[in-house]
Amino acid sequence: MSSTSADRPVPLGGLLLRWSCLSYLGVVVLFPLTAVVIRALSAGPVRLWKEIVNPFAWHAIRLSLTTALVMVAISVVTGTATAWVLARYEFPGKGFVNALVDLPFAVPTIVTGLMLVALFGPSSTLGVVLSGFGLPVIYEQSGIVLALLFVCYPFVVRSVQPVLENLDPAEEEAAATMGAGRWLIFRKVTLPALVPSIVSGAGLSFSRALGEFGSVVIVAGNRPLSTKTAPLYVYGEVEGFNVDGAMAVSLVLLTCSLISLVAASKLAERQG
Amino acid sequence: MSRSTFAKHMLKAVWPILLCVLGLSGGCRREEIAPGIGEPERLTLGAFSVMREVLHDGLIPEFIRQRTETGKKPVHFEESYLASGALSRAIQGGFDADVALFSLDPDVEPLVKAGLVASNWNAGPTNGHVVRTLVVIGHRPDNPKRIGDWVDLTNPGVSVVYADPKTSGGARWNLMAVAADGYWPNGVLASATPMNPAGAEKLLADIQRNVxxxxxxxxxSLATFLRDSGDAIVTYENDLVQCERLTGRPMPYVIPNRTVWIEIPAVEVIATTQVNGRSELAREFLAFLGSESAKPIWARFGFRPVSGTGDAEGLPPVPQGVVRIADMGGWKLARENIFGPDGLWSKSFLERAAKPAENAPAENEK
Amino acid sequence: MKPPKPATSPEMTWPQRFLIAAVLAWFGLLILGPAVALVRRAMEPGIGRFFAKLAEPDAIESLWLTAKITAAVTVCNTIFGIGMAIVLVRQRFWGRRLMDGVLDLPFAVSPVIAGLMLIILYGPRSTIGSRLSDMGLPIVYHLPGMILAGLFVTLPLVVRSVAPILEEVGSDQEEVASTLGADWWTTFRKITLPTIRWGIAYGSALVVARSLGEFGALLVVSGNIIGRTQTATLYVHDQVESFEPHGAYVMSTVLAGLSFGMLIALEAVRNRTHRQEYGAEESQDPSVERKTIRPTRRH
Incomplete structure (x- = not known):
């Protein structure tokens, strides 16, 4: 919305800035990434395809996609609710909760795994209770979702919260004076305004979840065809000297998360 | 005004952190200076993770002690402990280790191929191995699930823990031991009888179902077992001994009658030693690892000698049915027959996946 | 610019209470529970053992290395992050869309692959790597490689915190300044910087937190040499591998505490500064401050 300066000729300093930034981006991100893609493609499409449809790889990819989707579905609801509560209500301990939302960013991911096992693992009270209900969490697929939920918790909250805080209350108030109920106001007035930020938060969570390694490796149990996700599979293939297999699956992961990021930003743009 | 308050508050928030960093740096520098007298020789040592304690707490101090006794220059060791495959890749990728200990021979092969390790590394009387240990089954104290042999791991309700053979060299040894029992069940003499692949596949699949x-x-994997997951763990004998020593928790285990010798290769990375002029030191250290004076230290940490029957002080006797990887056709064959895409281990999964009873892991949760 | 009054009233309805309770319960289970479990395990053997563990030379050295990497990464990515945000928002050029997309790539790449990628490109046996190593600048398995890994992983954070603010405030003021004859540096210092400073602070804080905690890429790039390339997270990993869970919990608590403390301090400083700048009568309502200055972390 603020591209008024676009038509003016860029001064020398601006050009210098642009080129130094672009070269920095090139050296740090684009250049190494291209090297990987070239390395991956050098194996040939047939080989890559075979590596992807190999039942172990395919199961891992599918597992990663489904667990990430389930996580996003839960995270969108809980994240929006958290953002809502933080933005709209006053309650004791609010500042504390607000600060702790960022905790998953601050905790190294292996630590996340250890923490979750300590709390939900088979030797913990909670774990015993849960498996008593026939719902063992750690070392099962639900454990993967749990780890992803923890790791991605801040994304939706932090993208919805500022929008909610900046939202003009006039429309909601107008709807209220017209006699609309709370739920109707939320559905018809508030929610549409939040959708772009929810979508972009969801896209980020999804792409982060697809690549998550450190915490999942500890809580998943890592069983092939059962709880081995795609990043764990990639790690295994790298260690097992099957670099082609690792590259093939990484390419799939990379494509999926790129699609989700781009789709989210497009969707958010269209809605916004 | 606004910027100055901003800066002021920023400073207020930052100074404790700065102080911490300064304090830390001061602490570090002091330590760096202290041993810097006499300019020691350096040796960079890469080893797979299981070797950590025996090297760090046992062999390296002894080596340094022996050298100072004979009046040689002191040695400063730089140690790196990685998974065996990762270590091999790191050295291929240029990690400048002088001496490397791997979990299994195939991790040395790419280094030989790249010219980083002499091609005759395994020519000596011990085939390049410095020490060995056994694949065993660890169980809970008092053995509530009555585990005595491989077949007991297939019982319903027994939850088994072992590492992933894709990423862990040790796990490949573990599965080779399972396969050996499947190949020649009931203590049949290994060299006299042909291998029975169907038996190995069944045993591998049946145990995997309980994992x-x-x-x-x-x-x-052992850390997971320590966190009370699983009724049994398949792992190295020395690791259980080590674990008991470190944690003080009893780690009882059984040595199945049929198991394999885990033979641990140690090599000099000539690509590094020649550049750095550390060849002599590297060889001296390698010779020390295989020497008589190192033997009691190895034994104390649960390892068994490469030569002789393999019995060591303080460890249970070696059972009759122990085979070497060479008896099973070597690693090349093992890789194809067991861990390859068409190998027994991979097949055991796929057949199970094809059957409707897919949710097997869910039912053995205790 | 009047902020919306939050729909809070002393008499909350039951559904509202229920919603708050539900959110708090979820939050407690998912975030607080594990955090408390971690701290409890770290403190279990007593506070003395906690510090004794931390004073071990391996632990100190790993922390020091992490500090060095974090400092280098934060400085580089903050400076270039600001630059990239300005270029991205204020300039129109061919390839801008591409740049926008490439910026997010580090989020999408699994850290293990990021590490592998650096070895392929800069490893001592690659063309570039061997050249650099001959020139006395070894990358992989040494500090520069670990810094590169950190740079890659944290690159988007500052840009994505600063760019939305730049976009939102528009370029009117900057243009006025430059028509009044201010050169670009003055314009930047007097106009642009003050508006984006919280975005910068927040983005850098995230960079610090993320590079303190980076594990996967470093595991591949570092070689995990004790005392040389062992960072604090690799130390945690090592402690797990040597049956010393206590050491792992202690170091984790320290790492989490450091980044968490930083995020809290940032929040506090921001609130206080704002109260001083905007006078007392407006700041009675805490949500006011946040509304105007919290940088939208919309990536």
């Missing part, structure tokens, strides 16, 4: 966690490394 609840497959960690990326043997050590993490």
């Amino acid at each position: 609840s966690v497959m960690d990326p490394s043997g050590r993490q």
Whole structure:
């Protein structure tokens, strides 16, 4: 919305800035990434395809996609609710909760795994209770979702919260004076305004979840065809000297998360 | 005004952190200066993770002690402990280790191929191995699930823990031991009878059905077992001995009658030693690892000697049915027959996946 | 610019209470529970053992290395992050869309692959790597490689915190300044910087937190040499592998505490500064401050 300066000729300093930034981006991100893609493609499409449809790889990819989707579905609801509560209500301990939302960013991911096992693992009270209900969490697929939920918790909250805080209350108030109920106001007035930020938060969570390694490796149990996700599979293939297999699956992961990021930003743009 | 308050508050928030960093740096520098007298020789040592304690707490101090006794220059060791495959890749990628200890021979092969390790590394009387240990089954104290042999791991309700053979060299040894029992069941003399692949596949698949966690490394697998997951763990004998020593928790285990010798290769990375002029020191250290004076230290940490029967002080006797990897056709064959895409281990999964009873892991949760 | 009054009233309805309770319960289970479990395990053997563990030379050295990497990464990515945000928002050029997309790539790449990628490109046996190593600048398995890994992983954070603010405030003021004859540096210092400073602070804080905690890429790039390339997270990993869970919990608590403390301090400083700048009568309502200055972390 603020591209008024676009038509003016860029001064020398601006050009210098642009080129130094672009070269920095090139050296740090684009250049190494291209090297990987070239390395991956050098194996040939047939080989890559075979590596992807190999039942172990395919199961891992599918597992990663489904667990990430389930996580996003839960995270969108809980994240929006958290953002809502933080933005709209006053309650004791609010500042504390607000600060702790960022905790998953601050905790190294292996630590996340250890923490979750300590709390939900088979030797913990909670774990015993849960498996008593026939719902063992750690070392099962639900454990993967749990780890992803923890790791991605801040994304939706932090993208919805500022929008909610900046939202003009006039429309909601107008709807209220017209006699609309709370739920109707939320559905018809508030929610549409939040959708772009929810979508972009969801896209980020999804792409982060697809690549998550450190915490999942500890809580998943890592069983092939059962709880081995795609990043764990990639790690295994790298260690097992099957670099082609690792590259093939990484390419799939990379494509999926790129699609989700781009789709989210497009969707958010269209809605916004 | 606004910027100055901003800066002021920023400073207020930052100064404790700055102080911490300064304090830390001061602490570090002091330590760096202290041993810097006499300019020691350096040796960079890469080893797979299981070797950590025996090297760090046992062999390296002894080596340094022996050298100072004979009046040679002191040695400063730089140690790196990685998974065996990762170590091999790191050295291929240029990690400048002078001496490397791997979990299994195939991790040395790419280094030989790249010219980083002499091609005759395994020509000596011990085939390049410095020490060995056994694949065993660890169980809970008092053995509530009555585990005595491989077949007991297939019982319903027994939850088994072992590492992932994709990422862990140790796990490949473990599965080779299972396969050996499947190949020649009931103590049949190994060299006299042909292998029975169907038996191995069945045993591998039946045990895998009871597996609840497959960690990326043997050590993490044991850490999982320590966190009370699983009724039994398949791992190295020395690791259980080591674990008991470190944690003080009893780690009882059984040595199945049929198991394999885990033979640990140690090599000099000539690509590094020649550049750095450390060849002599590297060889001296390698010779020390295989020497008589190192033997009691190895034994104390649960390892068995390469030569002789393999019996060591303080460890249970070696059972009759122990085979070497060479008896099973070597690693090349093992890789194809067991871990390859068409190998027994991979097949055991796929057949299970094809059957409707797919949710097998869910039912053995205790 | 009047902020919306939050729909809070002393008499909350039951559904509202229920919603708050539900959110708090979820939050407690998912975030607080594990955090408390971690701290409890770290403190279990007593506070003395906690510090004794931390004073071990391996632990100190790993922390020091992490500090060095974090400092280098934060400085580089903050400076270039600001630059990239300005270029991205204020300039129109061919390839801008591409740049926008490439910026997010580090989020999408699994850290293990990021590490592998650096070895392929800069490893001592690659063309570039061997050249650099001959020139006395070894990358992989040494500090520069670990810094590169950190740079890659944290690159988007500052840009994505600063760019939305730049976009939102528009370029009117900057243009006025430059028509009044201010050169670009003055314009930047007097106009642009003050508006984006919280975005910068927040983005850098995230960079610090993320590079303190980076594990996967470093595991591949570092070689995990004790005392040389062992960072604090690799130390945690090592402690797990040597049956020393206590050491792992202690170091984790320290790492989490450091980054968490930083995020809290940032929040506090921001609130206080704002109260001083905007006078007392407006700041009675805490949500006011946040509304105007919290940088939208919309990536």
